[in-house]
Amino acid sequence: MSVFVAVDQIEKVFSLSGGGKYVALKGIDLEIKKGEFVSLIGHSGCGKSTLLNMIAGLDLPTEGVVTLEGNPVTRPGPDRMVVFQNYSLLPWMTVRENISLAVDEVLRDVPKEERQAIIEQNIQMVGLSHAADKPPAQLSGGMKQRVAIARALATRPKLLLLDEPFGALDALTRGNLQEQLMRICEESHVTAVMVTHDVDEAVLLSDRIVMLTNGPASKIGGILEVDIPRPRRRMEVVNHPSYYSLRSEIIYFLNQQKRIKKLRAKKTEPIARHGLEKINLELGFVPLTACAPLVVAKEKGFFEKHGLDEVSLVRETSWRGIVDGIVGGYLDAAQMPAGMPVWLTVGGHQDKPLPVVSSLTMTRNGNAVTLAKKFYEQGVYTATDLKRMLLESTEQQHTFGMVHPSSMHNLLLRYWLAAGGIDPDRDVSLKTIPPAQMIADLKAGIIDGYCVGEPWNLRAAMEEVGFTVATDLEIWQGHPGKVLGVREDWAYTYPNTHIALAKALLEACRYCADPAHTEEIRQLLSRREYVSTSVDYIHLGNPNDYVCSLDRPMREYAHHLFYGDGVNRPSRTEHLWMMTQMARWGDIPFPRNWMEILERVCRVSVFSTAARELGMLDIKYHRGPIELFDGVKFDAEDPIGYLNSLAIKRDFSVAEVAVDARRAAA
Amino acid sequence: MTATVPSRSKATSSSASLQSFLNSPAANIVLPILGLLGFLTIWQILSSVGLIALPGPIQVLTDERSRYLILNPLYYNTDLDQGLLRHTFMSLGRVLKGYGAAAIIGIGLGILVGSNKVMDKALDPLFQFLRMVAPLAWVPIALAALQQNEPAALFVIFITSIWPILINTAVGVREIPQDYKNVARVLQISRVKYFFKVLLPSALPYIFTGLRIAIGLAWLAIIAAEIVMSGVPGIGFFIWDAYQQNYVTEIIVAVVYIGAVGLALDRLVAYIQRLIAPVQ
Numbered sequence: 001m002s003v004f005v006a007v008d009q010i011e012k013v014f015s016l017s018g019g020g021k022y023v024a025l026k027g028i029d030l031e032i033k034k035g036e037f038v039s040l041i042g043h044s045g046c047g048k049s050t051l052l053n054m055i056a057g058l059d060l061p062t063e064g065v066v067t068l069e070g071n072p073v074t075r076p077g078p079d080r081m082v083v084f085q086n087y088s089l090l091p092w093m094t095v096r097e098n099i100s101l102a103v104d105e106v107l108r109d110v111p112k113e114e115r116q117a118i119i120e121q122n123i124q125m126v127g128l129s130h131a132a133d134k135p136p137a138q139l140s141g142g143m144k145q146r147v148a149i150a151r152a153l154a155t156r157p158k159l160l161l162l163d164e165p166f167g168a169l170d171a172l173t174r175g176n177l178q179e180q181l182m183r184i185c186e187e188s189h190v191t192a193v194m195v196t197h198d199v200d201e202a203v204l205l206s207d208r209i210v211m212l213t214n215g216p217a218s219k220i221g222g223i224l225e226v227d228i229p230r231p232r233r234r235m236e237v238v239n240h241p242s243y244y245s246l247r248s249e250i251i252y253f254l255n256q257q258k259r260i261k262k263l264r265a266k267k268t269e270p271i272a273r274h275g276l277e278k279i280n281l282e283l284g285f286v287p288l289t290a291c292a293p294l295v296v297a298k299e300k301g302f303f304e305k306h307g308l309d310e311v312s313l314v315r316e317t318s319w320r321g322i323v324d325g326i327v328g329g330y331l332d333a334a335q336m337p338a339g340m341p342v343w344l345t346v347g348g349h350q351d352k353p354l355p356v357v358s359s360l361t362m363t364r365n366g367n368a369v370t371l372a373k374k375f376y377e378q379g380v381y382t383a384t385d386l387k388r389m390l391l392e393s394t395e396q397q398h399t400f401g402m403v404h405p406s407s408m409h410n411l412l413l414r415y416w417l418a419a420g421g422i423d424p425d426r427d428v429s430l431k432t433i434p435p436a437q438m439i440a441d442l443k444a445g446i447i448d449g450y451c452v453g454e455p456w457n458l459r460a461a462m463e464e465v466g467f468t469v470a471t472d473l474e475i476w477q478g479h480p481g482k483v484l485g486v487r488e489d490w491a492y493t494y495p496n497t498h499i500a501l502a503k504a505l506l507e508a509c510r511y512c513a514d515p516a517h518t519e520e521i522r523q524l525l526s527r528r529e530y531v532s533t534s535v536d537y538i539h540l541g542n543p544n545d546y547v548c549s550l551d552r553p554m555r556e557y558a559h560h561l562f563y564g565d566g567v568n569r570p571s572r573t574e575h576l577w578m579m580t581q582m583a584r585w586g587d588i589p590f591p592r593n594w595m596e597i598l599e600r601v602c603r604v605s606v607f608s609t610a611a612r613e614l615g616m617l618d619i620k621y622h623r624g625p626i627e628l629f630d631g632v633k634f635d636a637e638d639p640i641g642y643l644n645s646l647a648i649k650r651d652f653s654v655a656e657v658a659v660d661a662r663r664a665a666a
Numbered sequence: 667m668t669a670t671v672p673s674r675s676k677a678t679s680s681s682a683s684l685q686s687f688l689n690s691p692a693a694n695i696v697l698p699i700l701g702l703l704g705f706l707t708i709w710q711i712l713s714s715v716g717l718i719a720l721p722g723p724i725q726v727l728t729d730e731r732s733r734y735l736i737l738n739p740l741y742y743n744t745d746l747d748q749g750l751l752r753h754t755f756m757s758l759g760r761v762l763k764g765y766g767a768a769a770i771i772g773i774g775l776g777i778l779v780g781s782n783k784v785m786d787k788a789l790d791p792l793f794q795f796l797r798m799v800a801p802l803a804w805v806p807i808a809l810a811a812l813q814q815n816e817p818a819a820l821f822v823i824f825i826t827s828i829w830p831i832l833i834n835t836a837v838g839v840r841e842i843p844q845d846y847k848n849v850a851r852v853l854q855i856s857r858v859k860y861f862f863k864v865l866l867p868s869a870l871p872y873i874f875t876g877l878r879i880a881i882g883l884a885w886l887a888i889i890a891a892e893i894v895m896s897g898v899p900g901i902g903f904f905i906w907d908a909y910q911q912n913y914v915t916e917i918i919v920a921v922v923y924i925g926a927v928g929l930a931l932d933r934l935v936a937y938i939q940r941l942i943a944p945v946q
Contacts, residue, residue: 058852082852090864101855
């Protein structure tokens with residue numbers, strides 16, 4: 001279908017009374033098709049009503065243009081009827097008079113009898129025949145809004161614009177009106193744009209949801225397609241599989257906007273001290289046992305020891321929060337899944353390459369694959385068993401959870417499935433879920449299993465909702481888990497701070513690896529501001545217990561490595577392995593300039609300086625090819641040949657990835 | 667303890683009965699009459715003991731001249747010697763002319779000023795300034811400009827009562843809710859229809875507030891004007907004439923007339939307002 005309404009590079013600037021200017025909206029581009037229902041959602045003050053007013057023509061953009069069927073909108077008109085939040089009925093007229101004022105004015109050419117019929121029909125449509133001769137003061141809020149909707153629709157507009165139409169109504173009335181509006185829109189095939197701040201309302205009513213970022217200079221932060229079929233019923237949409245993911249997507253977006261606002265408000269200038277460029281750092285982490293080095297560095301004073309006096313740890317519930325924090329520049333550094341620096345650098349995030357460097361591997365291992373308990377009861381103990389079971393039950397769709405496309409969990413789970421002959425995209429489906437939500441989803445039966453870091457495998461086993469079918473000990477013993485990641489431009493701006501940060505964390509890693517501190521660290525991690533879970537679920541591990549015994553699999557867990565030979569130094573071979581795996585599953589193209597990318601991502605020099613200054617000259621670097629449990633060797637000299645040799649893979653592409661060189665030179 | 671409980675309940679029951687009496691319609695009649703009687707009594711006592719030189723209410727009623735005035739409100743000898751009601755009507759006639767002109771011009775100008783930002787900015791300070799000029803100060807200017815007593819009196823009423831009407835109308839028009847304006851803009855309503863269906867109904871409560879203030883001022887102004895410019899028959903002239911001849915009781919009767927008419931005018935406008943623009 002063709003474009004019906006086009007919003008083209010809109011910018012809106014308001015002059016302030018003090019003589020300044022406020023940029024409300026900037027660079028808004030939106031195309032609306034005929035018959036579509038589009039919602040604009042965002043926090044108050046994000047300019048969503050301003051955008052609606054500009055489509056209505058009540059307000060004109062400072063830059064850019066709005067067109068309706070190709071004609072620029074320069075003034076308001078009855079082809080774009082607006083339903084205002086506060087009804088805007090004229091109080092000195094009855095319901096009928098209010099509607100006929102609109103109809104008589106807009107449909108002037110229609111004969112009088114026909115106009116009368118239209119008025120009556122619209123009063124009936126919103127079920128207000130009994131109140132047609134009452135003034136608005138005698139109507140309830142819901143009835144008033146119905147009159148406003150009837151008035152708008154009676155003029156047969158091309159486009160219906162609704163400005164928080166149900167915002168002032170109680171929940172029950174709102175629900176009823178939403179259904180009525182949906183029915184009316186479907187019957188009369190109206191194109192509609194609605195401003196709302198109600199997430200459920202947006203999902204229920206819309207074909208597309210446009211999410212606006214916070215002002216000043218608000219822009220479109222994302223557009224969601226709602227794939228729930230129509231006609232929709234309020235009580236039934238919640239059962240649609242997309243409903244909750246759409247809902248949580250919007251809520252995540254809105255929360256993120258709120259946090260950005262808060263961080264923006266407190267963002268301070270870099271404080272330089274002790275010969276370091278910046279000592280006030282915001283470090284992102286996700287609550288997992290693997291965040292121990294950051295927690296220890298903070299609680300045991302390693303940051304202060306190395307001059308970083310004002311470090312605050314920012315708890316993100318998902319890896320996506322870390323990505324947004326690093327991309328948005330309001331996190332200085334973060335604990336990242338091992339694959340994330342390469343993934344961001346190559347352009348995994350919205351196809352925009354963002355050079356990120358890693359100078360320290362903070363943990364290895366600590367992950368496992370958990371399956372729902374029902375699989376154990378069906379005798380599924382290995383990947384081969386799982387494949388047999390999947391072949392037996394092809395009519396059922398099995399879903400597995402992982403935490404981020406670039407995380408080791410995704411790569412290991414896919415590798416493990418593929419090694420067992422299961423195509424991770426075709427035979428099952430994979431879903432991105434925040435770590436802490438895995439158990440709840442497993443319990444609810446939304447997913448059948450997952451691969452995630454501790455404590456979430458052990459906890460599933462202890463709560464007897466799932467069992468650990470494979471730990472990383474059985475997939476890739478000693479694989480990289482979490483790394484320290486910072487933006488490349490940050491690393492160039494604050495080189496000494498970067499080294500100090502690596503030193504503090506490396507020392508914290510050594511502290512974590514000492515079995516004498518295990519109890520203390522477990523207690524620290526279980527606290528509310530960190531992992532916030534019972535200390536019983538947190539274990540740092542007994543490295544001798546290498547095999548997942550199926551005699552007692554309900555208590556098996558994976559073991560973290562924090563420090564030691566070949567543990568902490570960033571390894572190009574490993575990053576290359578992850579790069580090939582991400583390309584294998586079509587998440588990123590395989591960069592033809594992979595040498596250059598690896599060179600830029602792996603900051604061995606920072607690690608070496610940190611280790612030397614700490615006097616840790618004894619930690620050796622692990623060399624040699626990577627070999628996983630299936631015995632396939634990874635040849636770091638010929639990654640493309642390796643990719644081609646794999647049986648189960650997507651159609652990967654090889655492309656030159658142009659990473660901004662200017663930043664590197666700066 | 668046992669002693670205080672009944673006394674307290676008695677107190678609450680008496681205060682409760684007082685409350686119910688205050689809410690009854692009888693209280694609206696009985697209490698004002700009591701208040702009036704109290705006022706008259708104190709006045710009578712003050713004048714009987716000689717604290718003030720004014721005659722008391724009883725003297726007003728018993729005095730021959732004032733009793734004649736009260737009993738014969740419509741007698742007519744000459745233009746300057748006629749019944750009080752006739753004088754009142756003369757004055758009222760002037761008020762209606764001056765106030766009527768003020769209402770028409772005031773509302774018209776008010777709408778113009780309220781809907782036009784340039785006019786508003788240019789004229790508002792001037793209006794606020796002229797509003798502060800006392801009615802009596804206009805008398806010499808009016809006389810100098812118009813040369814004749816009658817038109818000058820009308821002008822004083824007009825100029826006194828126009829400001830509250832004009833200013834309130836302007837505010838009413840300026841304060842038309844943006845919502846109503848937006849509705850009109852979206853529907854592309856014609857200017858005439860906008861004026862009658864949106865602007866006027868929306869500003870009406872403000873306009874009536876102005877009219878009510880203005881009628882009181884107009885009545886105040888006419889008395890003052892008539893007192894100052896003698897020779898025009900009216901209640902103001904009557905008071906001045908009686909004062910010259912030292913008929914104090916007559917003055918008191920006339921004052922009662924003035925108060926009564928002023929109250930009636932105010933109530934009349936309020937009644938019209940209720941009729942035309944009921945409270946939303």
